[in-house]
Amino acid sequence: MVSADDARTLVGVLGNIISLFLFLSPVPTFVQIWKKGSVEQYSAAPYLATLLNCMVWTLYGVPMVHPHSTLVVTINGTGTAIELAYIILFLIYSDPQKRLRVLLFVLVEFIFISVLTVLVLTLAHTPKERSMIVGIVCIAFNVMMYASPLTVMKLVIYTKSVEYMPFFLSFASFANGLAWTAYALIRFDPFIAVPNAVGALFGIAQLLLYATFYRSTKRQIADRKLSKGMLDMSEVVVAGDQDDSKKKKVGSAGPHVDGSATATA
Template identity: 90%
Template sequence: MVWTLYGLPMVHPHSTLVVTINGTGTAIEIAYIILFLIYSDPQKRLRVLLLVLVEFIFVSILTILVLTLAHTHKERSMIVGIVCFAFNVMMYASPLTVMKLVIYTKSVEYMPFFLSFASFANGLAWTAYALIRFDPFIAVPNAVGALFSIAQLLLYATFYRSTKRQIAARKLSKGVILDMSEVVVAADQEYSKKEVGSAGPHDDGSSATA
């Protein structure tokens, strides 16, 4: 949302691509949030609604303050640009916890390749775009994001094979457990049959006498 604000003509003129691309992205994210709210449980729904409300209030206050207190495009671009810079770095840095998990477990199961690749491509594209007119508020955070994404891709390449081995070992162990459970069930059934066979029909030992 803040990047859409940054691209508006009254804040940062001649930024049609910034406002249209980020505006489209905002619309898609809103659709994701609506779907989440429809299908999530009440506790999670309330938490997400509160976060969305806080973000909406923050962006609204930022918009009002910038448009009323800052009177030049340069001032408005700087204020909103700094906010965008901070949020962009936080967005790209958020997978650092996942990277730590990858190093600890030596598994990339929780770090999808295509997400890391898309993040790298996004950071690279926006950095290239920003260098055309040199917009540091776009160039720097996206360059940092591209570097973070490269680190993720390097981790993926490093631990891809070990992940395959771990998955194969888990499948094998599950297969062994399943086979053992089948053996136990079969043994129980065989024991039950023997019990029934040994009991058989028998008389009660009584006889008629005259």
């Protein structure tokens, strides 16, 4: 018979694995950004929100705040490092205005987590009090992390294209929310259960959008490639016509010059 603690640990390990996939799911997106040398219409909002979320949850899981939460600390500490790497890449390939805006957000986030850490560890004197304070903050920012793709979802509905909403990120968000909700329900922890249940719902919404606009996205990409091909062909034809025209003009000038010279002589 598996005890509740063992089951919780097993689900927590599974949650760590799924969360790691969630954190790594934007890698194909950043490979595209690196190849194109531009962030194009991609938004930094999901990565900024995830960074803040990971830092807050790391604080929640430390022994002084919420004992026996090693699995919470390991995955969120890892997530913090990964999100910082994404944001650095985003800064490298952004235009100056967007780069400055992202830098300001990162600075505000670091100031916020530093102030929160100092206040919690000095003003709250028991793990229960610290867990409640940081847990409430965690709920707010975890929901923010899961809700951050709403801007991308709005773009999907407007353009009828999922080109800028990566499938693996949406799927990983859903699976991650589901796993951590189960983890929190085994030994009830409302601070983990509530935001991750909300995250699972947002993940379902994104997957439904992906299923709805997948075909129209394929059509748009195919039409764009076809239009580009036709444009390239038209440029070749125009260039060819110009060359032929030049040759005709040169050919017609010869007899006229010769004739004029003869008449003058």
